[in-house]
Amino acid sequence: MAKKSALSDPVQLSPIDKKENLLQVIIETPRGSHNKYSFDVEQKIFSLKKVLPAGMVFPYDFGFLPRTLAEDGDPIDVLLLMDEPVFPGCLLRARLIGVIEGEQIDGKRRIRNDRLLAVAEATHLYADIKSYTDLPKKFIKELEEFFVHYHSLEGKRYKLLGCKGATAAFTLIQKARKAA
Numbered sequence: 001m002a003k004k005s006a007l008s009d010p011v012q013l014s015p016i017d018k019k020e021n022l023l024q025v026i027i028e029t030p031r032g033s034h035n036k037y038s039f040d041v042e043q044k045i046f047s048l049k050k051v052l053p054a055g056m057v058f059p060y061d062f063g064f065l066p067r068t069l070a071e072d073g074d075p076i077d078v079l080l081l082m083d084e085p086v087f088p089g090c091l092l093r094a095r096l097i098g099v100i101e102g103e104q105i106d107g108k109r110r111i112r113n114d115r116l117l118a119v120a121e122a123t124h125l126y127a128d129i130k131s132y133t134d135l136p137k138k139f140i141k142e143l144e145e146f147f148v149h150y151h152s153l154e155g156k157r158y159k160l161l162g163c164k165g166a167t168a169a170f171t172l173i174q175k176a177r178k179a180a
Helices: 137-152 166-179
Strands: 022-029 035-040 045-051 061-064 077-081 091-106 109-112 115-120 157-164
Touching: 022 077, 022 115, 077 091, 091 137, 091 166, 115 166, 137 157, 157 166
Parallel strands: 077 115
Antiparallel strands: 022 035, 022 061, 022 091, 035 045, 061 077, 091 109, 091 115, 091 157
């Protein structure tokens, strides 16, 4: 069987550029979008997953870390801070600054649904952000509210468990790489 190329299967890319210790994030949904996109692994294409209601948009670019598997059964989610939104499928190198730990509750099932926080390598606005603690407290509160409302659209509840730094986030990545 022929080896798959990264162009047709971005989930096969390395999650970390080891030379520069930067994440390689594949964007699924751009900031400001009403549409939620996701990568369909079987068909190897980005597809529309859902449309948010009027007045609700994604506050930042969302993507995933290739060759990882989180507790929710998908690659680890990454919330990416950068100057301008990009398009689904775009590869961005990013500096890890922390993790938002969260739990989604679907009936009686509790599933961890953490989001890595990263800053795009190519940014001006967020260039000085080195840790999640550099972000205003209101930033985290607004993200929590977004996730609460986003999950409620699917009949699920979301609970913010806390935020941790890059060391805890790297531990999460290592665990997800082993699970993949």
